[in-house]
Amino acid sequence: MGGFSLKRYLALALSVVMVAVAAAGCGGSSGGSNGQLTEVKVATISPLSGGQASLGVAIKNGAELAIKDREKDLAAAGYKVVFQPQDDEAKPEVGTQIAQRIAADKGFVGVVGTLNTGVAKGIAPVLHREGAGLVMISPANTGVVMTESGWTNYNRIVFRDDYQGPAGARYAFQVIKAKTAYVMHDKTDYGKALADEFAKEFAKQGGTVAATVGVDAQKADYGPEATQAMAKNPDLIYFGGIYDTAGPLFKQIRAKGFKGAYMGGDGLDSADLVKLGGEAAENTYFTSVSADYKTGDGKAFFDKYKKAYNDDPAAYALYGYDCMNIILQNLIDYGKKNGGKVPDRAEFAKQVRATKGFKAISSTVTFDAKGDNPSSKVFVFKIESGKSVDKGAAPEK
């Protein structure tokens, strides 16, 4: 047993400081009251850093605008909403960690997210089980699995890939008049399922699918993959995946001499596709959600967003806004009936699922029994001169 020494004192002091910091970090604040108003928390979960940040930040910004817009109505119903955006880095492990934390924090009443189906697949069940059914609405998940797994707390306002993939295939065969397609995907839940849906319908329409191939996402070198694609000499190359993989991939396939069209899903819907792909992104089609920014509420949103964030709203900004608005409207309705107290999570999720005819800016939202929004339509866009041009709705048959 030694006596007092500086080294031991320092070591002890350091341990005490570390424990204190850890304890302070762990202690979350739950809803208290702010004067007369009940404080509740909402979160967005989307990638705020990394290759897909442009879409994730759009969702966060849209949601933030919705909270600002409804502040007065919320106060009238007795609530002060605190916004805590989360960064899932498009990684399922990170998303699940975030979900555990939010599930345990009783102050949260709702979540808007995610961008990626693969990340949402880990979050929704955690919120369902450990989170006592905390409600979650997605502005961007298109993976079919999300509403086929019995998660009563999960809803989405966008279409599913078993609708998006075939719509793209019909457009490719009937409008672009491609006869052979080479189908690629990024091996994620979203990308692979979407590519398979496309391939199935394309073959049904009468086209030939030369091959279906998975590539590693976010790699640098796609030389071998590009060579293999060129060897099959397809009219069209379909890619199920996100723009941060598509950009370099398309570039390297063009470098090998590909003159045909590229096609993909809503994961390609970002200005960064042109930034990353450059010239190669010309003649790329993609199916996605649409927004009318020229008239009425759409234009008002566009101007508001531009003023607040100094940038044009990316595809999912409007959908982030609408999702948050649905949660907030349901909160207001609940508050008016129950005197502004924190809602029971399972009850609130049931109420959100029962949303009917909500006039969101993007569409009129009614959730069906599974949590899907049947009114969401698929539009086709084409990259021309570095800008995405709306080519109209995809063929229905």
Place this chain on the structure above:
Amino acid sequence: MSESLQILPQVLIDGLVVGALYAVVALGYTMVYGVLEFINFAHSEIFMFGAFIGAEVFLLFKPMTGLPHFVPLVIGLILAMVMAGALGWAVERVAYRPLRGAPRLVPLISAIGVSFFLQDIVRMAWTAMRGNWQLGTQDLYATGITVAGAQIQVRSVMIMGVAIVLMLALSVFVNRSRTGKAMRAVAQDRATAALMGIDVNRIISITFLLGGALGGAAGALYTMQYTVVNPYIGFVMGIKAFTAAVFGGIGNITGAAVGGLCLGLFEALGSAYLGPLTGGVLIGSEYKDIIAFSLLILVLIFKPSGLLGETVGEKV
């Protein structure tokens, strides 16, 4: 079958380009091992840092569209080499030298720690400076030309050229200069070299400086080839380059070059032909690494010191 042969020139050229990058990074690993019998796991992050410096230089010149691509490339290369070399030197002084007397495992763990540290520092710094840790640069020398029925971009040819120049320069330096001779002496027997009047510490510092500079050059070339950088590109490159160095005989400079090119070729060939070879079972390039690493294992079983390495007996 004819389709397979038709793509062969393209596959070979792709393999050589990727292999050239592996080779230059492998040089850094092999040099440090040769002199210190130490695997510098942080070398991959020094490469990554060089790639970021290169990217910043390219982006600096991006608005000047009339400028010949030569200017950003050369300035980017030089700046990346200088700064990555300095980083390599600094890492040795801070993280390895204080552990010089410790058991072998300790500096190795330190190196792994430095590796993670650099990843996070770069990520934090660029998020603070640019708002995101992923950078995309413009294309330099990206015009395509056709060589022997294969499409190749001018920049790929330039990368192979620069890689060859760097390897030759290193070889000349190590074999013909006084400092190079001192390095070989320290590599052979550190204690005796010290007795011969060689400043061992200075030689070790120079080794890390040179290794870092090579890593930085490889980084700038990587940025030119792929135009997208993030803090995690070092990880995969490090594993591949280290494998290449071991494959060619770690400690042997020619071995690193040969190993790098071989690994690149095996990857490209495996990627293109593994599907047809296994009758469609292992389709797609996901499994291309199987071929590369299987060959590594085979070589190490039959020739543990690598293709060009010498079997060095245990020093008593």
